[in-house]
Amino acid sequence: MNKKYIVGLLMAGVFPVMTLAAGNHSNGHDMKGNDMSSMDKEEQSAMIGKPGNPAKVDRTVEVSMDDNMRFTPASIGVKAGETIRFFVRNTGKAQHEMVLGDLKSLKEHAEMMRSMPNMQHGEPNMINLKPGQRGGITWEFTQAGTVDFACTVPGHMEAGMVGKISVTQ
Secondary structure (H helix, E strand, O other): OOOHHHHHHHHHHHHHHHHHHOOOOOOOOOOOOOOOOHHHHHHHHHHEEOOOHHOOOEEEEEEEEEOOOEEEEEEEEEEEOOOEEEEEEEEEOOOOOEEEEEHHHHHHHHHHHHHOOOOOOOOOOOOEOOOOOOOEEEEEEEOEEEEOOOOOOOOOOOOEEEEEEEEOO
């Protein structure tokens, strides 16, 4: 076989794959199953930061959750660009979770949890702990502003199990 024929065959096979991988100028948002609401969540996620690199933690903040439906501390200060490891302990006798987000998404998640109380999830911005358990979230705060956190177990957020992280320059 000559080289031109082999190169032609390879290009014929590679070109369709490259075209599919490249998508189109709308970044795949016109694909079935993707809508603007998922894009909004991505934008919201970017506003609160992103999962942090555990090897690049700037400091650790200890947080406890209890059956008084409170986080201790409920107010935390961090700097933009800082990567924080939240060391979270459930000191209560009920299951609790800590979810980072904006208030709107936290309320939406709490509503979803009401309709599916046994839902299991493992997103990097949350930790769900049984009584006596401990765990962590590593998060990089990319810009100044306020990041909320809450326990979205049914009834807990409504009972006041919320907190705020103030991100300063």
